[in-house]
Amino acid sequence: MQSPAIEYDYTVAKWFSYLAILFGILGMGVGVLIAFQLAFPDLNYIFGQYSLFSRLRPIHTNTVAFGFTLSGIFATWYYVGQRVLKVSMKESKFLMTVGKLHFWLYFIGALLAVASLLVRYTTSKEYAQFEWPFDIVVVIVWVLWGISIFGLIGIRREKSLYISLWYYIATFLGVAMLYLFNNMEVPTYLITGMGDPLHSVSMYSGSNDALVQWWYGHNAVAFVFTVPIIAMIYYYLPKESGQPVYSYKLSLLSFWGLMFVYLWAGGHHLIYSTVPDWMQTMGSIFSIILILPSWGSALNMLLTMKGEWGQLKENPLIKFMVLASTFYMLSTLEGPIQSIKSVNALAHFTDWIPGHVHDGTLGWVGFMIIAALMHMAPRFYKREIYSKKLLEAQFWLQTTGIVLYFSSMWIAGITQGMMWRAVDQYGNLAYSFIDTVTVLHPYYTLRAIGGLFYLVGLFMWAYNFFKTMTASRAIEREPQFASPMAA
């Protein structure tokens, strides 16, 4: 044991873990529903106008990104932060209060924001749909998190910052900057005194608005689905396996490389649009260069497991994390290739993009959060993990789900893209639009089934977590490395 004197306080970490499970199931439940709707449109009407695809899609994206993922990020921060800084939240009443406030404001804010989408309050910008009053709540929540991060760092015992902390700090700063600029909007009621008080209009127009939106949108992916997840893997994988990180140098190059290169790549969402050509070209170039800083982290993690085949075979948590790195490699190669102009000409607007999205989110983000929570559970409750078998089964079921998801969407997207471009022997368009929709039916069905597998896996996870909390065998001491689990 490192320093038996410190007793960490996991209250806030636990709360956020519960939320991650809750929002995970809700968000992906909606994901499965909308996936089935594209295959079987009658499902649009199960809750009248409230279940139309177009209303639910933003609810899906927001719930998984800002409900599931952020909760996972916060949960792991409140756990990892204390441990790598060697300081307990117990030591500061102030930070404890901030943490709890952070949780409650976030939870209530998230519920209200999702409800607002359901009743049609949206600004339409992807990953930034919320109307201005919710933006203000978001800002306050974010400031509270910042106080928690820098407060804890302020009272740290460990002089130097561990790699994970670099990434948490970057997440905090990145999202703060991006969110503020992309949500610049003028509330119309404040100017005119009439109409809906929640309504606002964007500060930017047309191509400029698009530019800011995708500078934001791309980097929201960076600082929500990538950077903080790297923070997680740098802690949980070495910790669970007991292996030292393979190379400090590689982590250094990857971190600063990622920070510098990521921000330039947003232009790949605007290829062949009306923003200037040079900006699009720049987006393509930096996307390709981005492969290496991204792969750097993934390789560093795979190499950390060098010679540890036994662990990979025996420990499902290691399986989740090693496969997460692999999916991270897949999506950070796929994205750059989709950024090449001629490839984007085909891929943009098609289902290949959601395919790419879900390689990353299901395989990388989802798997890391699942593993992190299951690693923490025995430490939270001083009990062993309830069932290794269940965890194993979950792993294989969800992996099958992901493979179904992305392989069907690759085929669907490439088919769709080629059909849109296809010409007949006379040089005229070969397919009417609806032809390109109806061919996708089998792929949409497969994707939905894949999603369903993943969702079932989440229920297995929730059950395992709950049983670990309530009914599993107690352990005396907190395990140093590998998490104890019952067969």
Next chain:
Amino acid sequence: MFGWLERNPFFFAVGVFIVIAFAGLIEIVPDFAQASRPVAGTKPYSLLRLAGRQVYIKDSCNACHSQLIRPFKSETDRYGNYSLSGEYAYDRPFLWGSKRTGPDLHRVGNYRTSDWHANHMWDPTSVVPGSIMPAYKHMFTNVADLETAYAEALTVKKVFNVPYDKDIDGDGKVDVPLGSFEQAKKQALAEALKIAKETKREDLVKMVESGKIPEIVALIAYLNGLK
């Protein structure tokens, strides 16, 4: 140097911030100078069309439809001329979308008509067998929120100098009148009545005649104006 940064969190954070903020400046600032200039013929949205645009946003049509025709022959054949930056000058927010589950709509006003839209929005499969687009029946009874649309028009007029009540093309006539809310509403009702009649739906005509504009009529006005 990095070891030092890792021991000095404040400077570490400043370092990260500088590295990430840099690209944003270079990407965004230069374009702002030029891209928002309207091309000839681009006009602000009339009150009715703006209300329709708000309906389009509220029901997130952009989840499935793009409004950006890329310069490829396969797209210009299907949808018409490729899109130009200046055409979006009055689009707040932009509605390019990122997924084409349904077709692009940037110029749908050129090749679809009010009656077709009414049929299609009521039940897409009634005109396009096999369509997976949902039906939007609630738009046929919901009343469009003209006040909020007016508030938006007035806001952009005041804050961003959008040329309402101005002669834009220099022919001596005001191109897009806004005026007071009463004036604007009267004009919107007149436009709406014409569209309601084109849809051949008695219920819509009756609603407009009673002074209320159904959301669908505003939406169709918006779609018809996408050219």
Next chain:
Amino acid sequence: MNWLSDNVNQLALLGAAAILVLTIGVSAKYFKQIKEGKSEGVLKDENWDGIGEYKNNSPIGWSLAFIGTIIWGVWYWFVGYPLNAFSQIGQYNEEVAAHTKMFEKKWANPTKEDLLGMGEGVYLVQCSPCHGIDATGIEGKAQDLTKRLLKESVLAVIEKGSAALGDKKMDGVGKFGYQMGEMPPGLVSGDDAKAVAEYVANGFKGNQKGAEVFANACASCHGPDGKGMNGMAPNLKEYDDTIIKHVLEHGKQGVIGTMPSFKGRLTAVQEKAVATYIRSLSEK
């Protein structure tokens, strides 16, 4: 047309293959190290919550690939899509020019078969959303193109005239722009109107009274056979190229609904082709 002859398709497929091959290949290499390698290196002094760090160097392959992508970036910036010379609109113009060169010559003198095939293609993409795949007008939502005129359409024209159904701004000319200009409203009424409408809608058969009315009131413009006297007025008996050309140019607002104008959206050959196809539908 072969889908592999399109370079965008080629590159996309190549890209998809590259993603799979590289990811699987590289991760297999590292999985092998997990299986067979040995964890080693010099540990740094620091240690966080039991986690140590080796001072190992970055893998050589990784560093080389990093440099490789930067070189590729320079190439893309100055050669692939040269900063000062590339424009996507220029690229578009080239694409269109190449297409035009290839196809306009090829179909300069199309046979009837060619026109039918081409017309069907154009019809399915551009017209079927309104007229239906079988061209019967989707239960009255648009013109049934397998027949010429509906009784209701004829009646409405008789009552309201024909430019009235269209664009009033086009002063003096009918909606369609036929030489006879507009057709005045109320030329006949009551039973006469019904009779002639039935006669016309029935393809100029049956209804003796209708035939008489037509000969008296309508033939002066539409011709005794109803075929419009070589484009003086619309052909009411059957579709001909003139009707379709006119309706594509001007659109039509009738009792059934509104047909949009396709002005500028179809080339001359495409118009001719679609007209040939539509004529073929009622010729059977």
